[in-house]
Every structure is written in C-alpha cells, then in structure tokens.
Amino acid sequence: EAAVTQSPRNKVTVTGGNVTLSCRQTNSHNYMYWYRQDTGHGLRLIHYSYGAGNLQIGDVPDGYKATRTTQEDFFLLLELASPSQTSLYFCASSDWDTQYFGPGTRLLVL
Amino acid sequence: KTQVEQSPQSLVVRQGENCVLQCNYSVTPDNHLRWFKQDTGKGLVSLTVLVDQKDKTSNGRYSATLDKDAKHSTLHITATLLDDTATYICVVGDRGSALGRLHFGAGTQLIVIP
Numbered sequence: 198e199a200a201v202t203q204s205p206r207n208k209v210t211v212t213g214g215n216v217t218l219s220c221r222q223t224n225s226h227n228y229m230y231w232y233r234q235d236t237g238h239g240l241r242l243i244h245y246s247y248g249a250g251n252l253q254i255g256d257v258p259d260g261y262k263a264t265r266t267t268q269e270d271f272f273l274l275l276e277l278a279s280p281s282q283t284s285l286y287f288c289a290s291s292d293w294d295t296q297y298f299g300p301g302t303r304l305l306v307l
Numbered sequence: 308k309t310q311v312e313q314s315p316q317s318l319v320v321r322q323g324e325n326c327v328l329q330c331n332y333s334v335t336p337d338n339h340l341r342w343f344k345q346d347t348g349k350g351l352v353s354l355t356v357l358v359d360q361k362d363k364t365s366n367g368r369y370s371a372t373l374d375k376d377a378k379h380s381t382l383h384i385t386a387t388l389l390d391d392t393a394t395y396i397c398v399v400g401d402r403g404s405a406l407g408r409l410h411f412g413a414g415t416q417l418i419v420i421p
Contacts, residue, residue, distance in 0.1 A: 201350070232411075239311060239396070239411030240351075287350060295341070296409065298350030 200224065201299035203288050209305045210278050218273040218302050220288030228291045229271040231255070231263060233284040234301075240287060246271055278306045310334045311412035313397050319418045320387050328415045330380040330397035338407070340373050342382045343396040345414065351396060354382070387419045 201222045210216050222229060228247050232240040242255030244263035252263055260282060262274040275282055283306045288299040311332045320326045330340070339358045343351035355364045357373035357380065364371050368387075373380045384391055397412040 237413055239309075239398075239413050240409075241411075242408070289350075295353050295356070296351075298352075300350050301348070 201288055201290055201297050203286075203299040203302050205302060206300065207303045207305075209307065211307050212279055214275075214278045214306070216275040216278050216304065218275075218286055218288075218304070220271045220273070220299055221269050222271075222288075222290035222297070223269065224290055224292070224297065225268065226290035226292050226297075227268070229265065230289045230291070230296070231261075231271065231273045232287045232289065233257065233282075234287060235284050243273065243286075275304075278304075280306045282306050309413075310410045311397055311399055313395075313412040313415050315415060316413075317416040317418070319420060322387055322389055322419055322421055324387055325383065325385045326387060326417065328382040328384075328395050328397075328417070330382070330412055332378050332380075332397070332399045332410065332412075334378075334399040334401055334410045336401050337375055337378065337399055338402050339400045340380050341398045341400065342369075342371055342380075343398060345394045345396055347393070354395075384417070387417075389419050389421065391417060392419045393417060 204219045230245040231243040241257045245253045246265040286302045289296045314329045341356045342354045345351045355366050360375045362373040368385045370383045394414040396414045399410045
C-alpha cells in the first residue's frame with residue numbers, strides 16, 4: 198500500500214508568518230504534488246515535481262514556494278502567509294497508474 | 308472556468324438505499340476519469356478508473372459509467388452503508404497516466420443516515 202504522510206496535520210499562523218508544510222512518500226515515486234482544497238472548488242495544483250531538485254509550477258502558485266530535497270521529501274513554503282491561504286493542503290505522489298494522497302494539513306492564517 | 312462539474316452538491320440517503328452521483332466535464336483531451344472517496348479529514352482514495360470511450364466498471368457496491376461523447380460519468384452506490392458517508396470526487400486526466408494534469412471536481416457530499 199502506497200504511503201504518503203504530511204506534517205503538521207494542523208497549523209495556525211498569523212498574517213505575515215512563515216510556514217513550512219512537509220510531505221514524505223515511501224513509494225519511490227518520481228512525481229509529487231501539492232494541492233489546496235477549498236469549499237466549492239476542486240483540488241487545485243500549486244506545485245509539482247518529477248524528481249529531487251526539480252520543481253514545476255502548477256495552476257495556483259502565487260504566494261507559494263516548494264522544494265524537493267530528495268525523492269521522498271517535498272516541502273511547501275509560505276514565506277508571508279495571508280488569510281487567503283487558509284485552506285486544506287494535500288500532498289500526493291504518483292506512479293503511472295494513480296495518485297496517492299496524504300491525509301492533508303489544515304492551515305489557518307489569522 | 309470550472310472544467311469538471313459534479314451534481315448534486317450534497318445528497319442525503321437512508322442506509323440501504325441506492326444513489327447516483329453525476330459528473331459532467333469539458334476537459335480535452337479526456338484520457339481517463341477516476342472517482343475518489345474522501346472521508347472527512349482524510350485524503351482521497353481511488354474507487355475506480357474509466358478509460359474507454361464508453362466504459363463501465365464495478366467495484367463491490369460501487370459501479371461507474373463513462374460516456375466520452377457526452378463527457379459524462381456516473382457513480383452508483385448500491386445498498387448504502389453509514390461508512391459511505393464521505394465526499395466523492397470526480398477527476399479527469401488528460402494523459403494516459405496519473406502523471407499528467409488532473410482536473411478535479413468540487414465533489415458531492417454524501418450523507419447516509421440510519
């Protein structure tokens with residue numbers, strides 16, 4: 198069974214704060230993704246990567262940076278958090294057949 | 308513009324009843340369509356994937372159809388259980404693998420009551 202873990206599971210910060218969301222997959226997948234999920238919207242792709250050191254821009258990248266340090270680890274960085282970034286964030290990894298999702302990180306920016 | 312529309316937005320059924328969830332999309336190309344189940348506070352879990360021009364799949368109490376000409380899919384859940392309470396998300400892929408860009412619907416929230 199594919200395994201994708203995220204930390205923290207919940208995070209509260211203030212406007213202008215610095216936040217790092219972590220994702221680790223133990224499936225040896227090359228592709229990893231960061232999404233945000235908001236009420237009334239489908240998951241929206243923020244950034245993705247197809248290997249260590251690689252980064253691709255998704256559909257809603259503004260205000261986010263990402264870094265893929267190893268095949269296993271993919272980080273999402275909010276350097277100046279804003280209330281509009283309050284959301285549920287999902288990480289995923291994929292092989293050829295399907296994407297495997299982590300449990301999500303709920304972020305609240307006050 | 309939203310490319311994957313799901314209906315209804317929410318649905319309440321009694322345990323044991325059947326239900327049908329709809330997905331209409333405008334994604335092109337539409338290589339495959341996948342249905343996910345998302346339990347509250349958890350990630351998405353794949354239920355089934357449809358690939359062919361007119362496709363049908365079955366996975367236990369879940370069955371799905373796809374008509375690429377109509378760009379329409381349905382997910383049927385028979386004899387619902389309380390554990391079926393979740394959000395069901397329709398996802399269209401534009402390539403022949405999960406590595407391509409995925410287009411997500413906003414989901415249908417299903418609530419199963421005793």
